[in-house]
Amino acid sequence: MNRLDPPDYFDDAAALDALALNTRLKCYPSLAAQVPAIKAGYVQYVAAMGNSHGVVNIALPVPIQAQLKALYASPSKELPHINRIREESEANCCPMCGSFHSGTLDHLLPKADYPVFAIFGHNLVPACKCNSTRTNLLTGANPHERILHPYFDDILRERLFVAQIEDFGLVPRITLRPALDPFDPLVAAVSFHMANVVDRTSILRYLRTSWTNLLRRPSLAAAELRAAPATRQALRDILTAELDRQDDTHGSRNNWRSVFLAGLLDDPLLDWLFAAFLRPGWAADGPLIEGAV
Numbered sequence: 001m002n003r004l005d006p007p008d009y010f011d012d013a014a015a016l017d018a019l020a021l022n023t024r025l026k027c028y029p030s031l032a033a034q035v036p037a038i039k040a041g042y043v044q045y046v047a048a049m050g051n052s053h054g055v056v057n058i059a060l061p062v063p064i065q066a067q068l069k070a071l072y073a074s075p076s077k078e079l080p081h082i083n084r085i086r087e088e089s090e091a092n093c094c095p096m097c098g099s100f101h102s103g104t105l106d107h108l109l110p111k112a113d114y115p116v117f118a119i120f121g122h123n124l125v126p127a128c129k130c131n132s133t134r135t136n137l138l139t140g141a142n143p144h145e146r147i148l149h150p151y152f153d154d155i156l157r158e159r160l161f162v163a164q165i166e167d168f169g170l171v172p173r174i175t176l177r178p179a180l181d182p183f184d185p186l187v188a189a190v191s192f193h194m195a196n197v198v199d200r201t202s203i204l205r206y207l208r209t210s211w212t213n214l215l216r217r218p219s220l221a222a223a224e225l226r227a228a229p230a231t232r233q234a235l236r237d238i239l240t241a242e243l244d245r246q247d248d249t250h251g252s253r254n255n256w257r258s259v260f261l262a263g264l265l266d267d268p269l270l271d272w273l274f275a276a277f278l279r280p281g282w283a284a285d286g287p288l289i290e291g292a293v
């Protein structure tokens with residue numbers, strides 16, 4: 001999960017004008033008559049800041065809907081942004097769920113239901129395969145429940161959720177805990193996005209593996225943990241510094257690595273971890289508990 005700058009290097013309105021003049025497209029010449037309505041749709045999408053409660057769908061003739069979807073699948077020369085958004089994001093963490101993969105594009109408002117936005121740059125968000133596992137739900141029953149939009153929702157810059165690790169040991173119980181102030185007006189939107197996007201990924205499996213690795217070889221969580229920290233505060237400082245590094249490396253406070261590390265800063269867990277380092281016979285960078293191999 002991450003806030004991104006929208007693809008402002010591309011002029012969607014000018015592209016529509018150029019498409020309308022392209023005699024090789026199946027929608028020539030009928031697209032021209034629809035261009036004002038499509039442009040109006042784009043303007044109100046931005047005015048509504050991509051909020052799925054506020055964006056109004058625009059009815060278009062079925063052949064035009066089909067042509068816009070076909071242009072997304074096979075972009076003509078007027079639409080270089082489609083491949084550029086995809087390519088520029090490949091190495092980044094997923095702005096929708098925080099995984100370490102990207103490289104596909106997600107129509108934030110799905111093109112099946114909103115064909116008017118099928119090629120609209122502000123509706124094309126880089127994503128990982130959470131693109132196909134997320135539900136098609138965009139809003140919930142509560143008027144504040146909605147999917148977050150990486151191009152508009154500044155809250156995505158904040159730390160929104162952390163790992164909640166309980167039953168410390170070889171088989172912990174791991175869930176996701178909101179990190180946002182419970183009185184924040186966007187709490188319902190964040191919870192909705194968590195339930196409909198993040199919870200449907202493999203994040204819990206990732207967190208379990210990270211936990212197992214920490215128990216097996218502590219330096220896999222933070223290099224400085226190769227040796228036992230001198231004090232509980234030193235352990236906290238090492239984990240905090242590593243969290244800061246991971247936030248910075250991935251340009252996101254909600255990348256899955258940071259979700260894990262932030263969860264380790266929970267007081268009862270810090271107590272347990274520090275005690276594990278003090279266990280008699282612990283060998284440097286060795287297993288923190290019996291059986292962690």
Ligand SMILES: [Zn+2]
Binds near residue numbers: 097099131
């Ligand atoms: Zn994702």
